[in-house]
Amino acid sequence: MSVRAGIVVTGTEVLTGRIDDQNGPWLSNQLLTLGVDVAHITICGDRPADLIAQLRFLADQSVDLIVTSGGLGPTADDLTVATVAEFCTRELLLDPELEEHIAGIIRHHRPHTPDLDAGPTRIGIRKQALVPTGATSLPPTGTAPGVVIPAVAGDRPIPTIVILPGPPGELQAMWPSAITSPAVAEVLSRADDLQQETVRAYGLHEAQLAETLRRAEAEIADLDRLEITTCLRHGELDMMTRFASGDADVYRRLLDVLTEHHEHQIFSTDGSTIEDQLIDALDGRSIAAAESCTGGLIAARLTARPGSSAYVMGGVVSYSNDAKSDLIDVPAEMIATHGAVSEQVAAAMAEGARRCLEADVAVSTTGIAGPDGGTETKPVGTVCFGVAIDRRPTYTVTRHFPGDRERVRTLTTTAALHLVVAQLKRS
Amino acid sequence: MSVRAGIVVTGTEVLTGRIDDQNGPWLSNQLLTLGVDVAHITICGDRPADLIAQLRFLADQSVDLIVTSGGLGPTADDLTVATVAEFCTRELLLDPELEEHIAGIIRHHRPHTPDLDAGPTRIGIRKQALVPTGATSLPPTGTAPGVVIPAVAGDRPIPTIVILPGPPGELQAMWPSAITSPAVAEVLSRADDLQQETVRAYGLHEAQLAETLRRAEAEIADLDRLEITTCLRHGELDMMTRFASGDADVYRRLLDVLTEHHEHQIFSTDGSTIEDQLIDALDGRSIAAAESCTGGLIAARLTARPGSSAYVMGGVVSYSNDAKSDLIDVPAEMIATHGAVSEQVAAAMAEGARRCLEADVAVSTTGIAGPDGGTETKPVGTVCFGVAIDRRPTYTVTRHFPGDRERVRTLTTTAALHLVVAQLKRS
Numbered sequence: 001m002s003v004r005a006g007i008v009v010t011g012t013e014v015l016t017g018r019i020d021d022q023n024g025p026w027l028s029n030q031l032l033t034l035g036v037d038v039a040h041i042t043i044c045g046d047r048p049a050d051l052i053a054q055l056r057f058l059a060d061q062s063v064d065l066i067v068t069s070g071g072l073g074p075t076a077d078d079l080t081v082a083t084v085a086e087f088c089t090r091e092l093l094l095d096p097e098l099e100e101h102i103a104g105i106i107r108h109h110r111p112h113t114p115d116l117d118a119g120p121t122r123i124g125i126r127k128q129a130l131v132p133t134g135a136t137s138l139p140p141t142g143t144a145p146g147v148v149i150p151a152v153a154g155d156r157p158i159p160t161i162v163i164l165p166g167p168p169g170e171l172q173a174m175w176p177s178a179i180t181s182p183a184v185a186e187v188l189s190r191a192d193d194l195q196q197e198t199v200r201a202y203g204l205h206e207a208q209l210a211e212t213l214r215r216a217e218a219e220i221a222d223l224d225r226l227e228i229t230t231c232l233r234h235g236e237l238d239m240m241t242r243f244a245s246g247d248a249d250v251y252r253r254l255l256d257v258l259t260e261h262h263e264h265q266i267f268s269t270d271g272s273t274i275e276d277q278l279i280d281a282l283d284g285r286s287i288a289a290a291e292s293c294t295g296g297l298i299a300a301r302l303t304a305r306p307g308s309s310a311y312v313m314g315g316v317v318s319y320s321n322d323a324k325s326d327l328i329d330v331p332a333e334m335i336a337t338h339g340a341v342s343e344q345v346a347a348a349m350a351e352g353a354r355r356c357l358e359a360d361v362a363v364s365t366t367g368i369a370g371p372d373g374g375t376e377t378k379p380v381g382t383v384c385f386g387v388a389i390d391r392r393p394t395y396t397v398t399r400h401f402p403g404d405r406e407r408v409r410t411l412t413t414t415a416a417l418h419l420v421v422a423q424l425k426r427s
Numbered sequence: 428m429s430v431r432a433g434i435v436v437t438g439t440e441v442l443t444g445r446i447d448d449q450n451g452p453w454l455s456n457q458l459l460t461l462g463v464d465v466a467h468i469t470i471c472g473d474r475p476a477d478l479i480a481q482l483r484f485l486a487d488q489s490v491d492l493i494v495t496s497g498g499l500g501p502t503a504d505d506l507t508v509a510t511v512a513e514f515c516t517r518e519l520l521l522d523p524e525l526e527e528h529i530a531g532i533i534r535h536h537r538p539h540t541p542d543l544d545a546g547p548t549r550i551g552i553r554k555q556a557l558v559p560t561g562a563t564s565l566p567p568t569g570t571a572p573g574v575v576i577p578a579v580a581g582d583r584p585i586p587t588i589v590i591l592p593g594p595p596g597e598l599q600a601m602w603p604s605a606i607t608s609p610a611v612a613e614v615l616s617r618a619d620d621l622q623q624e625t626v627r628a629y630g631l632h633e634a635q636l637a638e639t640l641r642r643a644e645a646e647i648a649d650l651d652r653l654e655i656t657t658c659l660r661h662g663e664l665d666m667m668t669r670f671a672s673g674d675a676d677v678y679r680r681l682l683d684v685l686t687e688h689h690e691h692q693i694f695s696t697d698g699s700t701i702e703d704q705l706i707d708a709l710d711g712r713s714i715a716a717a718e719s720c721t722g723g724l725i726a727a728r729l730t731a732r733p734g735s736s737a738y739v740m741g742g743v744v745s746y747s748n749d750a751k752s753d754l755i756d757v758p759a760e761m762i763a764t765h766g767a768v769s770e771q772v773a774a775a776m777a778e779g780a781r782r783c784l785e786a787d788v789a790v791s792t793t794g795i796a797g798p799d800g801g802t803e804t805k806p807v808g809t810v811c812f813g814v815a816i817d818r819r820p821t822y823t824v825t826r827h828f829p830g831d832r833e834r835v836r837t838l839t840t841t842a843a844l845h846l847v848v849a850q851l852k853r854s
Contacts, residue, residue, distance in 0.1 A: 010658045013656050014452075014539060015455060015457065015465060015467075015468060015656035016452075016455055016459055016465065016654060016656060016667070017451070017452030017453060017454075017455040017456040017458075017459075018658045018660075018665065018667060019659075020447060020452060021657050024444070025441075025443075025444030025445075025447060026444060027442040027444075028442060028443055029443065029445075032443055032444075038443065039471070039472075039474075039477055040442075040469060040470065040471055040477060040480075040481065041442060041469070041470040041471075042467060042468070042469045043451070043467065043469070043470075044466070044468075044471070045466075045732075047466075050466055050467060050488075051831075053467075053484075053488055054467065056481075057484045058503070061480055062475075065587065067765035075637055086757055120638075125429075140657070155652075163441050167698075169830070169831070181631055189611035193701075203711075212501060212787025229439045229440050229443060229445060230440070231440035231445045231446045233444075233446055234446075238445065240443070240445060259838055285598065288812075289723075291723075291726075294727075295726050295727050295729070295731070295735075295739075295742075296718075296723030296724065296725070296726030296729075296730065296742055296744065297582040297723065297727045298723070299718075299722050299723030299726075299744040299746075300723035300724045300727050302722070302723075303723065303744070303746060304722070304833070304836075305720025306797070306798050306799065306832055307799065308722075309746055309747070310798075312722075312746050312747075313746060313747045313749070313750055314741055314743070314744040314745050314746035314747055314750035314754070315723055315743075315744035315746075316754070317716070317726040317730070317731060317741040317743070317744070317745070318741050319726075319736055319739050319740060319741035319742075320736070320737075320740045320741055320784075320785075322740070322785055323715075323741035323782075323784050323785075325741055326783060326784070326785065327741070327743070327754060327783060327784070356753060356754055357747075357749075357750050357753070358747075358749055358750075358753070358755070359448070368732070371733050372733065372734065373736075397507040403596070404596075405731075406731070409731075427495075
């Protein structure tokens with residue numbers, strides 16, 4: 001690819017693993033969709049020397065664009081703008097208009113701030129209104145403005161640098177103005193016209209996909225013109241392919257080979273998720289969940305989507321045996337005879353939830369998430385599922401999942417969604 | 428600090444933001460607890476030139492230790508060992524004993540692998556059994572062995588390099604053998620004897636804490652000997668402090684100042700989480716949840732903990748009004764009169780869940796997570812809570828949370844746990 005970028009994430013709390021960085025992956029994905037090749041992401045703490053070292057490194061790697069996140073706050077340890085300015089040997093100048101703009105934002109949100117016109121708050125505002133000479137400031141989406149510094153050619157050229165705030169919401173809101181600023185737009189105009197497609201599979205191993213890709217290599221000329229990345233996430237296997245628009249035909253042939261070998265595992269070729277497909281498959285019907293080992297994760301995932309109240313009736317987390325009997329009428333004798341982790345109980349849970357929550361469809365899980373509770377016949381990771389659909393016999397199945405408690409719960413949640421979609425599609 | 432380290436995370440799927448990296452933060456935190464200062468984390472894709480550039484960068488930054496994760500698989504695009512060996516100008520030698528060890532692992536886990544003794548599988552095993560000259564291999568915790576390469580002095584010195592596998596479970600399982608290997612142990616022996624303490628607060632703003640820290644600076648000499656990091660997470664404010672054991676007294680004085688100013692917001696000074704405190708506060712009593720806007724997140728968080736079945740009875744996700752009435756007996760007239768988002772309904776939900784799930788304690792949420800559903804009097808972010816405790820009047824409160832749907836749901840979940848603990852402690 002012709003245009004390369006580097007991303008610098010700043011913040012001691014990220015470097016020390018105290019909070020997970022969201023900005024690096026988000027920026028990387030945005031740049032990729034713009035046809036930019038992200039070569040490096042670097043993370044540094046709030047130390048100017050380390051930040052300058054990373055900027056120097058990326059500039060020496062001849063990236064065309066550097067995007068930084070974080071360190072734009074009003075306090076003394078927010079050092080990104082000053083440090084980048086030092087790196088570019090540019091002075092910082094106070095922008096009085098920007099200063100008033102920031103003061104106006106604070107006045108609006110915290111009208112009773114006592115030291116808005118003097119004291120620490122005003123000092124902080126003035127710090128945030130400093131812009132390196134020759135740079136463009138990006139309007140604040142919180143209180144911190146962003147900065148774009150155009151590239152400088154020379155013996156040791158400096159790429160275009162975009163400085164963005166750390167809070168993910170602010171950073172994402174500022175992105176449109178960043179990429180349309182003249183210096184960044186110029187870099188992006190040189191980027192390739194790239195397309196990205198995603199294939200999602202469930203029940204497919206990475207090794208099987210690798211084997212199919214090896215075969216495809218033998219069958220399809222120019223396959224190396226596609227950039228293929230695979231990744232396993234929550235039990236699903238995603239394959240992302242990026243290619244120049246002119247190579248769309250090569251991608252179509254790859255898709256044919258994949259479909260030929262893994263028709264039953266591939267559930268999406270248009271980027272749609274299993275949640276999207278669940279809504280399609282429900283086709284206006286309502287859904288409920290009865291959960292034991294997943295403890296609310298299925299309901300949480302179903303209700304994560306805006307507007308889900310239109311079709312999610314609710315759920316029951318029947319963690320104790322009494323809850324299973326009292327809330328959704330699972331007969332206590334059934335639990336005594338077959339055990340709480342049994343397909344009989346899973347069926348009764350799904351049917352009970354469907355009835356009690358007046359839903360058209362219900363899914364249930366009962367299993368052993370571990371670390372304790374496993375037996376010889378029902379080891380940790382054993383999960384029974386039930387899917388009850390109006391006017392259909394209830395479907396049940398038992399699966400075994402590897403890993404620790406968190407992984408078993410996550411894999412069970414994904415499996416439940418896939419089971420519901422599969423059963424709904426059968427009708 | 429005397430010993431500095433860099434972490435290199437490899438993998439195109441991480442670089443492109445397809446999966447979140449867990450290894451960088453985990454390794455960083457481990458190194459910090461060993462008294463090592465992590466200066467840089469870098470992320471690169473599966474391209475040898477970029478990996479070499481990052482290794483060169485870290486070596487030039489004079490780090491004492493580099494830890495890499497990922498790229499140890501059996502396939503051709505797993506290039507870390509070969510690339511690091513090239514960087515160190517060391518040859519790769521086949522370790523026949525290691526080859527047999529890996530073959531034995533595969534034989535054990537996949538006894539019917541057809542090409543275990545020849546073909547692609549054997550080629551992959553042989554690739555994984557290549558060890559750079561002078562390096563020590565670390566026994567596989569999956570199928571991939573790790574590698575430790577001792578430092579080399581000289582004009583452009585190369586630090587000690589530890590190569591670990593990408594799957595977080597394998598990497599974490601290999602860590603103990605990595606840090607006890609002679610070359611790494613030697614580096615760690617030079618690290619400072621550091622202590623790390625965490626203070627957690629709820630309902631405290633970053634700006635307020637910053638103000639208190641400024642005051643503390645004036646009051647406490649040597650405060651600059653403490654390294655303080657603050658971070659906001661799910662509505663809680665954490666303050667981590669690292670210091671040499673000799674400075675424990677300075678930290679104690681800081682803690683006094685903090686407690687003096689924020690006694691009611693600080694809920695933990697010993698590293699315990701709100702979940703830990705909930706278990707203490709329950710003191711043998713059982714708990715249940717009735718959730719509307721959190722849609723299962725409270726139950727999922729309560730049941731995330733191993734052994735939680737001993738005290739979590741379960742929960743009800745009463746997303747629809749019918750579910751509120753049918754499952755936990757919230758009177759339909761009450762919903763009609765006061766609205767589903769009201770303290771009256773929150774109280775009825777908590778009382779109903781406590782009764783129906785036979786729990787000693789129950790917590791409820793009903794609110795508007797958005798983006799739709801807000802009104803003038805009940806804007807998006809409005810949430811009513813109820814806490815019902817056996818033989819006590821039910822407590823209710825209304826709160827307003829900022830942000831998008833996901834953030835409102837997360838902040839509501841945290842708030843619910845804090846409210847329960849606060850109410851339990853009042854008794």
